Amino acid sequence: MSEVPKKEIRLNAFDINAAMHNAHGLWKHPENERYRYKDLGYWVELARLLERGKFDALFLADVFGFYDIYRGSRDAALRDAIQAPINDPSLLIPTMAYATEHLCFAVTVPTTYEHPYSHARRMTTLDHLTKGRIGWNVVTSFLPSAARNFGLDRMIEHDERYDIADEYMEVVYKLWEGSWEDEAVLRDAARGIYTDPAKVHEINHEGKHYKVIGPHLSEPSPQRTPVLYQAGASGRGRAFAARHAECVFIDGHSFESMKFYVDEIRAQAVANGRRPDDVKVFMALSTVVGRTPEEAEEKFRELTRMSSEEGPQAIYGGYTGVDLSKGAPEDILGYRRTDHGQTVMARFTTMAEKPYTYGEVIEQVKKIGGRAVVMTGSAEQVADQMQEWVEKTGIDGFNLGHLVTPSSLKDVVDLVIPILQERGVYKTEYAPGTMREKLFGSGTRRLPDRHPGAGYRYEARGHDDG
Template identity: 50%
Template structure:
């Protein structure tokens, strides 16, 4: 196994007062109560760029966590990812305040249509000058489906079948509707666009139908950088075929290493280079100048984590109502219509029983992913060890107390990693895709299935004919 030359990081957040750790919004130094203000997000983006992070990954969920106790009451009372706001609207302001930082946005395709969706992300790619990515998700909350007038969410595998079709239709719009050179902007001839280089897109599928010209001209990346976050068997198949970056979890190194290996093997079986996919593990990092201070900080933070809120969050993720469990009871495998990979990690893949009460604590067991506490040297040692032993490329840094957790990482861990030669000292130029894959152009790699929908330009067709 060869460790990447440099580690990669995203700041992982959500436009809500609470994200992965319920209750931390109540910490006196936390500013997440300002989640719906632009100043909060612009400052956050500037801190991330100061730390040379690859991007901010904006998670989103469509629906309410009402599995716990069969009611939304706990989620509402404790701000369990609710209220939340539309993350795409944040990006323009953050992009204006930064120059290099990328932006990955979760957007649930189950309640979108490719025609309008493709225009929205083309617009974001234009406004960010090629720094936008889309995290492909299909949703897991029945409450969201009911809010959209449906009885329940699609069945797990059917959601992924719909995702394949959604991607195909989107590729046709992003890659095949407008040729390179179609936009002339010729004031003298008074011709803005050459109609001969614009093509109507037709897609007739089981879930989506399209008949129209893509409304946006080609953006710097055409197709946004493609993230994916599902590591169930069906999710891995989608990711191996389409994703350029994948977010995954695993509370132990063997669990995470297995997930990484399965994704890379699946990509190779499809004819892709397994390392054409950047893999980011979720990570909770608590750092202070000394190990003792970091442990004190952990104890302090832990006192603000809301256990009922945390179990409401986990119930929504897994589809298991943990209000029916005792704290000392081990999680049992249940096949659900929610996030199957998380249930598998707690049960089938775990080397020991995972107790429900432990999942509600700010701890290694409760983290569901790498949990790192210590001095800058400790944190650097541990992050490098996770990369060496699991083959991940980097980490999505979970929000804890905002903004101090991110600021501490930037001020303490980044210089330590730079001193060891495993972290960049400056940004590369180019789009988000070019930054994540040095030496590659701004568009999808020619081996990617989406690239097959790209039309040759008129110049290329002429050259081929000659």
Template identity: 50%
Template sequence: MAKQILLNAFNMNCIGHINHGLWTHPRDTSTQYKTLAYWTDLARLLERGLFDGLFIADIVGTYDIYGNSVDVPLKESIQLPVNDPLLLVSAMAAVTRHLGFGLTANLTYEAPYLFARRLSTLDHLSNGRVGWNIVTGYLDSAARAMGLAQQPEHDRRYDQADEYLQVLYQLLEGSWADDAVVSDRKRRVYAEPSKVRKVRHQGEFYTVEGYHLCEPSPQRTPVLFQAGSSPRGLAFAGNHAECVFISGQSKAATRAQVDKVRAAAQAAGRSAQAVKVFMGITVIVAPTEQQAQAKYAEYLQHASAEAGVAHFAASTGIDFASYGLDEPIGASKGNAIQSATRQLQENVWTRRQLLEQHALGGRYVTLVGAPDQIAEQLIAWIDETGLDGFNLTRTVTPESYEDFIELVVPQLQQRGRYKTAYADGTLREKLFESDHPHLPAEHPGSTYRNPPIVSPTGALHHA
């Protein structure tokens, strides 16, 4: 059977996300991001299109590298202002039954003890439809706002992330036994004390002593997403990630990146297929190719290439505004996103070329065409690169998702490459076609489940 394509809508709790400037399009509604109706309507739409999830990006800090100011980010709303992504889930979960929610949270600024409670709460309220996109941050503006002089060094952030996950696994997997909650009214016992364990962690970055505040949620640990592509980021993904998000510009480079992700999983003792790999992509579709090209030209009139370059500047830590249009840009090793700086190191770029690359406001692969053309191109990307699916970014909201659902989804279904109905179960069960909601046995987080519990008398019990 041919591989079924997985699909997330890629979005953010803000106006300008990836394809910048399109908030000025007369049909775009992204300025309504502050309203619940904006998000609940989107959730209903995506579930109608059988999307696997809504992947919500986030950033802490501001993009102040370009021109050494936030002028362009403020004028073009380049992920500024930006609201909390996690607070959206309850409302969207209430109007859907199957749609998953991949939520970005920066562990550098989230205490693991309280963050574990937030994850469990959302997993309960969504009936097991939550994923966490693990990020460590890359903006010095965020570090300064949080009282630090600058971000910790790149690889050091991953050292901290490894320990953070150890703490979370102990809380989410090991604190409460599966059968700790008995809800026995006659005995007046809601939870059996002998089956709830205090977590005691003393590490380099974290000291935690306490019981997890929540009873076990449907998935216990949410589905774990991650997007690092540096050697250290890949090692982290190999150990922890269940879904990895990559950014590709060509099929050959994407194939190489997918192979690296799968090799990292195998190096960590997991199977190559233990990780689902998604690539960010933009699709502009219309009933005919001519209409699609006309729509693309229309979008270009509203997009802001400069805003896209300002966003990219923050990703690399390089102020492109300080270069002349045709002056070669010097790449330097920084503390930002290493995959972004690597693009500059491997090619000679000028600001003019960057502006051309960001003509639609972003630099994702953009497919433009009729429904059958788009379907065939998406299938080719999957078959030729080993990808499992896509993070479909928005252009004009909600038009881009409506067009895809009405025009492309039926074409993929006709070709047997996209589901015609949701499977039952949690987000993890849906994504991996399994009948088990928890981390699989080969995942290191599963080893924290059901450890021995010490009772007040000092006796050992096994949950």
């Protein structure tokens, strides 16, 4: 009997164009170079390190407001660099793409505040400039401070944000897939025709939230539609992911809960006419790697000594809408439905194995790595743990945060990845092609016909310009 081939583990680096990401308090670490986030050289160095480690992508998070729920103020977030100050992540990508050949880039852009017409052009531009190495992390945004700064009196309700996102996707599919035919751009000098006007079409979208006539401003890019990521784990978020997402990003808490999410999302994808393997699932992960277990434990103790007291509570407030300073340490934290992140709210309430007090929740969120699983140990031990998560849950890989930049990533690239490669569970060379082809194989440059976005192609609409 032939041996079943081992599943290849995929890695993204999880980052943000800010002074600090999810390693709260660790900006103080003497080896941390996060303060260089304003320097293009820093990002080029990072991209080249990731390409040396054969990472699939750099996954760039983003937020559009301050974490100001905790104590009713943004002060704690500012003191501890909780994703502020922060810059636009999309502007980093062309330079990093120019400095690399294979590394791909997934950028977070919210459907709630970015208009689909301008967003479609930006993503097409990035897909052109990267030669098809771009993905879009579709989010709906959750901070009340962002809503206020975009002129709203209150944050849009959780499920309504997904209703808006559904129509948003319809608009961008029409622009990317249906507005320009493949043969529209001729560059025919003899006839004096650069673009054939008959092959460029209005989309004439008029819905509840958007009115976009079109056509798309940009000619078709290598992938047309970027690879679609989604990071919502609520019931509504999972339904959205099952319909649209090609890659899903989920926090992991236990083998059982992760396997539940993976199985459910893939089952829902099948119910939407897709295949289970149309969806790659990535789990949040942080690592503390030593050349020996003892060295890793000492690193972990050092990081714990530098961890922040208030910073994690500030970010928890933004994720959940709950101000942990308002409860006595012995009070039980009960579930409350908010318009923030419902899954984060459920973690220590409805999804927890026992009732948690405010004090216990504070101790949990203060742990190194935030909401992510943290794997600590020698390179062999971390490699073992990574394989175990993949084998027991069905995930495809990890979104790897770095607690100390760049040394946390260098430890994985130099120590862990060679072990995974020796075991035959990590690539030794990149696959050719676009981001979608690297993820799903040769001949998959475009969305598959079974994806809902394919139904908006010009030819799929029966040549109806309306």
